Amino acid sequence: MASTLRSGSHLRPGAWRSILAPGLVSLVCLGILLGLGFWQLERKGEKEALIGRILARSKVEPPAPLPPVQSWDPARDEFRRVRIAGIFRHEAETLVHGLAAGEVPGRALQGYYVLTPFRLEDGGTVLVNRGFVPTELKAPAARASGQVEGPTTVTGILRGSEPRTMFVPAPDPVRNEWFNRDIGGISATRGIADPRPYLVEADGTPNPGGWPKGGQLRVDLPNNHLQYAFTWFGIAGCLIAVFGVFAWRRLHEAPEPAPARS
Template identity: 30%
Template sequence: MYRFLLTRQWAIITLVALLLIPTMIWLGFWQLHRHDHRQRLNQLMSTSLAARPVPVRSLTAVGGSVAHHDVYRRVTAKGRFDTAHELVVRRRTNTDEQVGYHVLTPFTLDDGATLLVNRGWIPAPVSQTAFPKIPAPASGDVTVTGRLMQDETTAASGIKNLKGLPDRQVMLINSEQVGALLRGSGDASARAVLGGYIEMTSPAPQGGSPQLLPTPQEDTSWIGVGDINLPYAVQWWLFAAGVPVGWLVLVRRELRERSAATREPAAQETEPAPA
């Protein structure tokens, strides 16, 4: 009765089912891992943003890196903006999902080191090759406050680090790469660039531009993200449980069709011949 399961067609169906079950179970655990990671990151953000600001030098150093537990910590720095070597970061969106640039301005500290400051978002100009007009920051000595961030990488952000971009435009905010660009432009102070960068929160820009970057709580793209992965995990596990059920349904349907096909010729043979 079940000899049809040995046919090539059913062998392939069974093999596919056997492969789908562990794959879907793995995808469920992968989504669960992402859920746990997101929950830990949300907790880290809340703790860091609630902490009192500390000097940036206490959490990062020249040529160093920002520790994971220090991400989003509020830091302060005193110095001067170096607009002559200002850069823009391409393909960045604001809270309205408009594509534009992030303004990346070197900030020379009192001790001569350079801190990269993301001053916020500006809309993209018509020309994608010309350097955009950017409102100037406060001049002279100023104290800035911002959220400390790790260097961006392609692996972590998914953003391709394209080559051959127009002058003073980059794809990633990476202190090592930006430092090399600044040194190539003849900026001696860029030889001592602090690891990571900050998203500036104060002082507020004159005229509201560039737009300061929102906190994760204010960014609508974060709303509900932490809860999405858990339902996805359950969904994949339900799919995994449904595979053997679906396989059994197909087997029973095949049995009914084969039984019906067997009974039909038998019924035709028992009918009396017409007179």
């Protein structure tokens, strides 16, 4: 019995070859998992920096004039508070699909964000996101009292154009429906000859009639990247443990005896 246990503790001849292919596959998967974990840690730092920048620019800094078109830099200027003066062109408003927080916590309202061209008193046109309207108030006639007529002043947050990803539907200009803040596309469709390369997210100043509701920009962005990183690192640890058990058994278990010949 003792001799059997001692002989079973030795490596089986050629056992290393049996784990070579699984080992290479596991090594590649381990590299991917670790890479995803470290990438989430990098994203965590980027998100924290973004949140800090948004909070500083949107709440601390006083409203500033719009940046010149030729010096517009999204990394430097986006999320700054600005104040503009001019006139709304309500006849050329554009609807962008979106969600907004409802009265019931955790339940979002489905509807549209109303992007309206704003003719600046010093020349040029900038799109203003006046706020959110529910689906039943999609038609301008249903909220006619919400239009601001004549010269006015708007305070809000500067935003850049929002790229359309592969999961975002294409816009339908005929039906006046868009799914992302495509400043260039919306401006071209609306015939704006001198658009600014950014838009203004209007603050929460009430509109006549209560709609659209501005101030929908949320600066408390979720930051779950540390949790995601721990998840990827945890899966990597499980992979190491599973392969370790698999490799130990392959290397140390005795081969099955050959069937006896008659």
